[in-house]
Amino acid sequence: MKATQPVKVIGVASGVGAQDRGCEDGPSILRELEVFRGADVTAVWGGVLRPKAGAGSAVSVDAELCTRLAKQVRHTLDEGRFPLVVGGDHSCAIGTWSGVHRWLDGRGPLGLIWIDAHMDSHTFATTPSGALHGMPLAALMGYGEHELTELVEHVPKLKPEHVCLLGVRSFEEGEAALLHRLGVRVIGMQEIRARGLAEVLAEAMSIARNGTAGFGVSLDLDVLDPAEEPGVGSPAPGGLHCHELEQALHQLHGDPALLAMEIVEYNPHRDRDHLTARAAGALFRAVL
Numbered sequence: 001m002k003a004t005q006p007v008k009v010i011g012v013a014s015g016v017g018a019q020d021r022g023c024e025d026g027p028s029i030l031r032e033l034e035v036f037r038g039a040d041v042t043a044v045w046g047g048v049l050r051p052k053a054g055a056g057s058a059v060s061v062d063a064e065l066c067t068r069l070a071k072q073v074r075h076t077l078d079e080g081r082f083p084l085v086v087g088g089d090h091s092c093a094i095g096t097w098s099g100v101h102r103w104l105d106g107r108g109p110l111g112l113i114w115i116d117a118h119m120d121s122h123t124f125a126t127t128p129s130g131a132l133h134g135m136p137l138a139a140l141m142g143y144g145e146h147e148l149t150e151l152v153e154h155v156p157k158l159k160p161e162h163v164c165l166l167g168v169r170s171f172e173e174g175e176a177a178l179l180h181r182l183g184v185r186v187i188g189m190q191e192i193r194a195r196g197l198a199e200v201l202a203e204a205m206s207i208a209r210n211g212t213a214g215f216g217v218s219l220d221l222d223v224l225d226p227a228e229e230p231g232v233g234s235p236a237p238g239g240l241h242c243h244e245l246e247q248a249l250h251q252l253h254g255d256p257a258l259l260a261m262e263i264v265e266y267n268p269h270r271d272r273d274h275l276t277a278r279a280a281g282a283l284f285r286a287v288l
Protein backbone atom coordinates (compact mmCIF):
# COMPACT_ATOMS: atom_id res chain seq x y z
CA MET A 1 0.00 0.00 0.00
CA LYS A 2 1.09 3.56 -0.60
CA ALA A 3 1.79 5.84 2.31
CA THR A 4 -1.40 7.87 2.11
CA GLN A 5 -3.75 5.26 0.73
CA PRO A 6 -7.04 5.16 2.66
CA VAL A 7 -8.00 1.80 4.15
CA LYS A 8 -11.40 0.21 3.82
CA VAL A 9 -12.30 -2.57 6.24
CA ILE A 10 -14.57 -5.29 4.93
CA GLY A 11 -15.97 -7.54 7.66
CA VAL A 12 -16.93 -11.13 6.99
CA ALA A 13 -19.17 -12.25 9.85
CA SER A 14 -19.11 -15.93 9.06
CA GLY A 15 -18.15 -19.16 10.78
CA VAL A 16 -19.61 -21.50 8.16
CA GLY A 17 -16.14 -22.82 7.40
CA ALA A 18 -15.13 -23.37 11.04
CA GLN A 19 -15.83 -26.07 13.59
CA ASP A 20 -16.28 -23.44 16.31
CA ARG A 21 -18.55 -20.84 14.71
CA GLY A 22 -17.79 -18.17 17.32
CA CYS A 23 -15.57 -16.27 14.89
CA GLU A 24 -18.73 -15.03 13.14
CA ASP A 25 -18.97 -12.51 15.99
CA GLY A 26 -15.39 -11.32 15.45
CA PRO A 27 -15.96 -8.37 13.11
CA SER A 28 -18.62 -6.69 15.24
CA ILE A 29 -16.44 -6.77 18.36
CA LEU A 30 -13.33 -5.56 16.51
CA ARG A 31 -15.38 -2.75 15.07
CA GLU A 32 -16.85 -1.80 18.45
CA LEU A 33 -13.40 -1.72 20.06
CA GLU A 34 -12.07 0.40 17.16
CA VAL A 35 -8.89 -1.67 17.14
CA PHE A 36 -8.04 -0.61 13.60
CA ARG A 37 -7.81 3.05 14.49
CA GLY A 38 -4.27 4.39 14.49
CA ALA A 39 -2.30 7.57 14.64
CA ASP A 40 -1.78 7.91 10.90
CA VAL A 41 -4.24 5.49 9.40
CA THR A 42 -7.98 5.83 9.40
CA ALA A 43 -9.55 2.54 8.57
CA VAL A 44 -13.12 3.16 7.51
CA TRP A 45 -15.48 0.24 7.83
CA GLY A 46 -17.35 -0.63 4.65
CA GLY A 47 -19.96 -3.31 4.90
CA VAL A 48 -20.00 -6.43 7.02
CA LEU A 49 -20.91 -9.45 4.89
CA ARG A 50 -22.93 -12.33 6.27
CA PRO A 51 -23.69 -15.78 4.86
CA LYS A 52 -27.14 -16.24 3.36
CA ALA A 53 -29.23 -18.77 5.22
CA GLY A 54 -30.68 -21.60 3.17
CA ALA A 55 -28.27 -21.27 0.27
CA GLY A 56 -27.53 -25.02 0.35
CA SER A 57 -24.43 -26.94 1.44
CA ALA A 58 -21.60 -25.29 3.38
CA VAL A 59 -19.60 -25.18 0.15
CA SER A 60 -22.39 -23.36 -1.69
CA VAL A 61 -23.01 -20.94 1.18
CA ASP A 62 -19.30 -20.19 1.37
CA ALA A 63 -18.93 -19.84 -2.40
CA GLU A 64 -21.82 -17.37 -2.55
CA LEU A 65 -20.38 -15.36 0.35
CA CYS A 66 -16.87 -15.38 -1.14
CA THR A 67 -18.24 -14.22 -4.49
CA ARG A 68 -19.76 -11.14 -2.83
CA LEU A 69 -16.54 -10.57 -0.89
CA ALA A 70 -14.42 -10.79 -4.04
CA LYS A 71 -16.60 -8.13 -5.68
CA GLN A 72 -16.21 -5.80 -2.71
CA VAL A 73 -12.45 -6.29 -2.62
CA ARG A 74 -12.14 -5.56 -6.31
CA HIS A 75 -14.38 -2.51 -5.99
CA THR A 76 -12.29 -1.22 -3.07
CA LEU A 77 -9.10 -1.53 -5.13
CA ASP A 78 -10.82 0.21 -8.05
CA GLU A 79 -11.56 3.12 -5.71
CA GLY A 80 -7.86 3.36 -4.92
CA ARG A 81 -8.37 2.14 -1.38
CA PHE A 82 -6.52 -0.59 0.48
CA PRO A 83 -8.76 -3.54 1.43
CA LEU A 84 -8.44 -4.94 4.94
CA VAL A 85 -10.64 -8.02 5.15
CA VAL A 86 -11.59 -9.02 8.68
CA GLY A 87 -12.95 -12.52 9.37
CA GLY A 88 -14.70 -14.64 10.21
CA ASP A 89 -13.19 -17.99 9.47
CA HIS A 90 -10.22 -18.34 7.14
CA SER A 91 -12.26 -19.71 4.22
CA CYS A 92 -13.00 -16.06 3.36
CA ALA A 93 -9.47 -16.02 1.89
CA ILE A 94 -10.93 -17.63 -1.23
CA GLY A 95 -13.03 -14.50 -1.75
CA THR A 96 -10.39 -11.96 -0.77
CA TRP A 97 -7.66 -13.22 -3.07
CA SER A 98 -10.02 -14.09 -5.92
CA GLY A 99 -11.09 -10.44 -5.78
CA VAL A 100 -7.52 -9.17 -5.88
CA HIS A 101 -6.70 -11.59 -8.71
CA ARG A 102 -9.67 -10.34 -10.73
CA TRP A 103 -8.62 -6.73 -10.13
CA LEU A 104 -5.12 -7.50 -11.41
CA ASP A 105 -6.84 -8.47 -14.65
CA GLY A 106 -3.88 -10.26 -16.20
CA ARG A 107 -1.31 -7.59 -15.31
CA GLY A 108 0.70 -10.38 -13.67
CA PRO A 109 0.53 -13.12 -11.04
CA LEU A 110 -0.43 -12.55 -7.41
CA GLY A 111 1.89 -13.42 -4.53
CA LEU A 112 0.71 -14.34 -1.04
CA ILE A 113 2.27 -14.63 2.40
CA TRP A 114 0.15 -16.99 4.51
CA ILE A 115 0.86 -16.38 8.20
CA ASP A 116 -0.86 -19.17 10.12
CA ALA A 117 -0.34 -22.02 12.59
CA HIS A 118 -2.02 -24.28 10.02
CA MET A 119 -1.52 -25.10 6.35
CA ASP A 120 -5.19 -24.79 5.36
CA SER A 121 -4.35 -26.83 2.29
CA HIS A 122 -6.78 -29.73 2.49
CA THR A 123 -9.36 -30.89 0.00
CA PHE A 124 -12.34 -33.09 0.85
CA ALA A 125 -10.12 -36.03 -0.07
CA THR A 126 -7.76 -35.36 2.85
CA THR A 127 -9.53 -33.19 5.48
CA PRO A 128 -9.86 -34.73 8.96
CA SER A 129 -12.67 -32.37 9.98
CA GLY A 130 -14.58 -31.42 6.82
CA ALA A 131 -14.17 -27.78 7.87
CA LEU A 132 -13.72 -25.40 4.94
CA HIS A 133 -11.34 -23.13 6.82
CA GLY A 134 -8.83 -25.98 6.53
CA MET A 135 -8.97 -25.73 2.72
CA PRO A 136 -8.69 -22.17 1.34
CA LEU A 137 -5.05 -22.21 0.28
CA ALA A 138 -5.53 -25.41 -1.71
CA ALA A 139 -8.63 -23.92 -3.35
CA LEU A 140 -6.77 -20.74 -4.33
CA MET A 141 -4.12 -22.86 -6.04
CA GLY A 142 -6.80 -24.80 -7.92
CA TYR A 143 -7.35 -27.87 -5.72
CA GLY A 144 -10.70 -28.84 -4.23
CA GLU A 145 -14.37 -28.19 -4.92
CA HIS A 146 -14.85 -26.42 -8.23
CA GLU A 147 -17.40 -24.03 -6.72
CA LEU A 148 -14.42 -22.71 -4.76
CA THR A 149 -11.55 -23.19 -7.20
CA GLU A 150 -13.56 -21.56 -10.01
CA LEU A 151 -14.84 -18.65 -7.97
CA VAL A 152 -15.07 -15.44 -10.06
CA GLU A 153 -12.66 -16.78 -12.70
CA HIS A 154 -12.15 -20.34 -13.87
CA VAL A 155 -8.42 -20.33 -13.19
CA PRO A 156 -6.20 -20.89 -10.15
CA LYS A 157 -5.64 -17.59 -8.38
CA LEU A 158 -2.18 -18.44 -7.05
CA LYS A 159 0.82 -20.26 -8.45
CA PRO A 160 2.68 -22.37 -5.87
CA GLU A 161 5.98 -20.58 -6.52
CA HIS A 162 4.49 -17.26 -5.39
CA VAL A 163 3.18 -18.55 -2.07
CA CYS A 164 4.97 -18.80 1.27
CA LEU A 165 3.56 -20.09 4.56
CA LEU A 166 4.92 -18.77 7.82
CA GLY A 167 4.39 -19.97 11.40
CA VAL A 168 3.13 -23.48 10.64
CA ARG A 169 3.09 -26.02 13.47
CA SER A 170 -0.19 -27.93 13.20
CA PHE A 171 -1.05 -29.89 10.07
CA GLU A 172 -2.06 -33.26 8.68
CA GLU A 173 -0.33 -35.55 6.25
CA GLY A 174 -2.58 -35.00 3.23
CA GLU A 175 -2.19 -31.22 3.08
CA ALA A 176 1.54 -31.39 3.78
CA ALA A 177 1.89 -33.85 0.88
CA LEU A 178 0.03 -31.50 -1.47
CA LEU A 179 2.21 -28.51 -0.59
CA HIS A 180 5.32 -30.64 -0.88
CA ARG A 181 4.27 -31.95 -4.29
CA LEU A 182 3.58 -28.40 -5.49
CA GLY A 183 6.89 -27.14 -4.14
CA VAL A 184 5.30 -24.50 -1.90
CA ARG A 185 7.71 -22.97 0.60
CA VAL A 186 6.59 -23.71 4.18
CA ILE A 187 8.40 -22.03 7.06
CA GLY A 188 7.55 -23.69 10.35
CA MET A 189 8.11 -22.51 13.90
CA GLN A 190 11.33 -24.46 14.27
CA GLU A 191 12.90 -22.70 11.34
CA ILE A 192 11.62 -19.34 12.59
CA ARG A 193 13.29 -19.97 15.94
CA ALA A 194 16.52 -21.04 14.26
CA ARG A 195 16.80 -18.18 11.76
CA GLY A 196 14.81 -15.38 13.34
CA LEU A 197 11.47 -13.98 12.28
CA ALA A 198 12.85 -10.93 10.46
CA GLU A 199 14.99 -13.07 8.19
CA VAL A 200 12.27 -15.58 7.29
CA LEU A 201 9.74 -12.82 6.66
CA ALA A 202 12.22 -11.21 4.27
CA GLU A 203 12.43 -14.53 2.45
CA ALA A 204 8.63 -14.81 2.35
CA MET A 205 8.44 -11.29 0.90
CA SER A 206 10.90 -12.09 -1.83
CA ILE A 207 8.91 -15.22 -2.79
CA ALA A 208 5.67 -13.23 -2.89
CA ARG A 209 7.17 -10.36 -4.92
CA ASN A 210 9.39 -12.25 -7.32
CA GLY A 211 7.77 -12.20 -10.76
CA THR A 212 4.40 -11.03 -9.43
CA ALA A 213 2.35 -7.89 -10.04
CA GLY A 214 1.88 -7.46 -6.30
CA PHE A 215 1.21 -9.51 -3.20
CA GLY A 216 -1.01 -9.90 -0.18
CA VAL A 217 -0.81 -10.97 3.44
CA SER A 218 -3.27 -13.42 4.94
CA LEU A 219 -2.90 -13.36 8.70
CA ASP A 220 -4.61 -15.98 10.83
CA LEU A 221 -4.51 -14.83 14.46
CA ASP A 222 -3.88 -18.42 15.57
CA VAL A 223 -0.26 -17.97 14.47
CA LEU A 224 0.11 -16.14 17.81
CA ASP A 225 0.71 -18.13 20.97
CA PRO A 226 -2.68 -19.05 22.46
CA ALA A 227 -1.26 -18.68 25.98
CA GLU A 228 -0.97 -14.96 25.22
CA GLU A 229 -3.75 -14.45 22.66
CA PRO A 230 -6.44 -17.07 23.32
CA GLY A 231 -9.20 -15.62 21.13
CA VAL A 232 -9.06 -18.10 18.24
CA GLY A 233 -11.07 -21.19 17.34
CA SER A 234 -8.19 -23.56 16.52
CA PRO A 235 -5.45 -22.78 19.07
CA ALA A 236 -2.05 -24.40 18.51
CA PRO A 237 0.55 -24.07 21.28
CA GLY A 238 4.05 -22.78 20.61
CA GLY A 239 3.23 -19.74 18.49
CA LEU A 240 4.65 -16.29 17.91
CA HIS A 241 4.63 -13.44 20.38
CA CYS A 242 2.53 -10.56 19.18
CA HIS A 243 5.31 -8.01 19.72
CA GLU A 244 7.85 -9.98 17.67
CA LEU A 245 5.43 -10.34 14.76
CA GLU A 246 4.54 -6.67 15.04
CA GLN A 247 8.19 -5.74 14.83
CA ALA A 248 8.86 -8.02 11.86
CA LEU A 249 5.79 -6.77 9.97
CA HIS A 250 7.27 -3.27 9.93
CA GLN A 251 9.22 -4.58 6.93
CA LEU A 252 5.97 -4.35 4.99
CA HIS A 253 5.19 -0.82 6.06
CA GLY A 254 4.37 1.42 3.11
CA ASP A 255 5.32 -1.25 0.54
CA PRO A 256 3.58 -0.22 -2.69
CA ALA A 257 3.52 -3.86 -3.89
CA LEU A 258 1.32 -4.86 -0.95
CA LEU A 259 -2.18 -4.91 -2.43
CA ALA A 260 -4.41 -6.12 0.40
CA MET A 261 -4.39 -7.74 3.82
CA GLU A 262 -6.72 -9.99 5.74
CA ILE A 263 -6.89 -10.76 9.45
CA VAL A 264 -9.03 -13.76 10.31
CA GLU A 265 -10.28 -16.22 12.92
CA TYR A 266 -10.82 -13.77 15.77
CA ASN A 267 -13.14 -15.56 18.19
CA PRO A 268 -14.36 -13.12 20.88
CA HIS A 269 -15.96 -15.93 22.91
CA ARG A 270 -12.54 -17.40 23.62
CA ASP A 271 -10.69 -14.13 24.15
CA ARG A 272 -9.50 -12.83 27.53
CA ASP A 273 -9.57 -9.11 28.32
CA HIS A 274 -9.66 -8.34 24.57
CA LEU A 275 -6.01 -9.43 24.32
CA THR A 276 -6.43 -11.01 20.90
CA ALA A 277 -8.57 -8.16 19.61
CA ARG A 278 -5.88 -5.67 20.54
CA ALA A 279 -3.24 -7.88 18.95
CA ALA A 280 -5.23 -7.76 15.69
CA GLY A 281 -5.13 -3.96 15.81
CA ALA A 282 -1.44 -3.81 16.63
CA LEU A 283 -0.53 -6.15 13.76
CA PHE A 284 -2.59 -4.11 11.32
CA ARG A 285 -0.93 -0.87 12.44
CA ALA A 286 2.52 -2.43 12.08
CA VAL A 287 1.87 -2.91 8.36
CA LEU A 288 0.02 0.33 7.62
Ligand SMILES: NC(=[NH2+])NCCC[C@H](N)C(=O)O
Nearest residue numbers: 090118128129131133134234
Ligand atom coordinates in the same frame (compact mmCIF):
# COMPACT_ATOMS: atom_id res chain seq x y z
N1 LIG B 1 -8.10 -21.67 9.55
C1 LIG B 1 -8.00 -22.57 10.50
N2 LIG B 1 -8.15 -22.25 11.75
N3 LIG B 1 -7.74 -23.84 10.13
C2 LIG B 1 -7.64 -24.93 11.03
C3 LIG B 1 -7.61 -26.23 10.31
C4 LIG B 1 -7.43 -27.38 11.26
C5 LIG B 1 -7.30 -28.74 10.61
N4 LIG B 1 -6.11 -28.83 9.80
C6 LIG B 1 -8.52 -29.06 9.78
O1 LIG B 1 -8.46 -29.01 8.58
O2 LIG B 1 -9.56 -29.32 10.33
